[in-house]
Amino acid sequence: MKKNLVALICFGILLLSATMTPISYAATPEEIDAAIETGLEWLVTAQWPDDGGWGSPPEWDRTALTGLALIKLCDRAYELGYDSPFDPGYVYSENVLRGWEFIFSVDPVGGGASHIETHATSIQDHTLGYSGTPDDPDSNGNGYSLCFYSTNGYHTTYTTGIILMALEACGTPGRQNEGGFDFNGDASPDTYLEIAQELADWLAFGQVDTGPREGGWEYHMVDNAGGWSDNSNGGYAVLGLAAAEGMGCVVPAWVKTELSGYLDYIQNDPGPLDDDGEVDPDGGSGYTDPWFWVNELKTGNLLFQLKYCGDDPSSTRYMNALSYVERHWNDLGFSGGLEPGWRANNNYDDDGDGLIDEDPRDGLDNDGDLLVDEDMPTPNYQAMYCLM
Structure with missing residues (x-):
């Protein structure tokens, strides 16, 4: 099975900033692989023994953290040649199983509710918007959809996108969910693919x-209304939708039409008119507005979103975004480049083949060197992004 598309794009192996001491040699594939194994050995020790999730109770985002861990643990099984991450011969198969049992379980921290909930869907009126039509999000006509959420009930878009990526990384679409949930009422537990379709x-x-x-995502769902979309949430939403399509799920074409219009809004235009004090923001992605908190992380989201919408890498808005990344590659600090461990979305896929094809610093080679050279004796959750 090919390596997980979304894991490669979303998380890459960018842990440290480009401003650290340059590496004097190129890391070998064997050294990179050994560093990954060291990280995985730590990762499984961080799995909570009582319930199989990651993150210590009462951590709000345990569902999302568990999804992130599962992405790499599942992907690694295929890298090593196993037919499934549940193969008993795979050293981390039990960790994978317990992780999915947590995802599809009752959450003791959240007061007894499961991590997943249902929502009735309805026609979304975009007749005055980008698509120009009333649009139906219910691809299979069953009247409902599903989402995953954090225990504080706030990061629903982030969490749903991450779980979609984990389901795709698992590579077992016909597997029945570990919690026995039967949302579609066919008297058998829903499969990973069936759940993924409802998440999409x-x-x-x-x-x-x-x-x-319009066309973006905020922390919660929005039903026939405006909202405060931000392109941090939007990045995870689109990564999740791409993962869903990778599993064979249907995503309505109008979703991309709406998204494309949003990208025109959130991308900072050439020239000073929408800069509002930002330093050299042209081509980058803002947070809630094109003039607010423009940085590489959200511009990495933007590059993937543009590709998802069908933009050719030669398109003007794609080239403007790429130019922003090139100009700001060495930015420091939270407001500019973000802390190193959270800059992982700077890795992107130009032709949809699951590989990172264009990087202003030949990023995969450089990032592999950094991973080996700076492998931490005590990894943390930012290091989880490095493993992906």
Whole structure:
């Protein structure tokens, strides 16, 4: 099985900033592989023994953290040649199983509710918007969709996108969910593929429908209304939708039409008119507006989103975004480049083949060197992004 597309794009192996001491040699594949194994050995020790999740109770985002861990643990099984991450011969198969049992379990921290909930869907009126039509997010016509959420009930878009990526990375679409949930009422537990389709429907349903931020996503779903879309949430939503399509799920074409309009809004235009004090933001992605908190992380999201919408790498808005990344590669600090461990979305896929093809610093070679040279004796959750 090919390596997981979204894991490669979303997380890459960018842990440290480009401003650290240059590496004097190129890391070998064997050294990189050994560094990955060291990280995985730590990762499984961080799995919570009582319930199989990652993150210590009462951590809010345990569902998402567990999804991130599962992406790499599942992907690694295929890298090593196993037919499934549940293969008993795979050293981390039990960790994978316990992780999915947590995802599809009752959450003791959240007061007894499961991590997943249902929402009735409805027609979304975009007749005055980008698509120009009333649009139906319910791809299979069953009247409902599903989402995953954090225990504080806040990071629903982030969490749903991550779980979609984990389901795709697992590579077992016909597997029945470990919690025995039967949302579609066919008297058998829903499969990973069936659940993924409902998650994709929820992301389509939850897209902001009106106003200047139409076509993006905020922390929660939006039903026939405006909202405060931000392109941090939007990045995870689109990575999740791409993963869903990779599994064979249906994502309505109008979702990309709406998203494309949003990208025109959130991308900072050439010239000073929408800069509002930002330093050299042209071509980059803002957070809630094109003049606010423009940085590489969200511009990495933007590059992938543009490709998802069908932009050719030679398109003007794609080239403008790429130019922003080139100009700001060495930015420091939270407001500019973000802390190193959270800059992972700077890795992107130009031709949809699952490989990172264009990088202003030949990034995979350089990042592999950094991973080997700076392998930490005590990894942390930012290091989880490095493994992906």
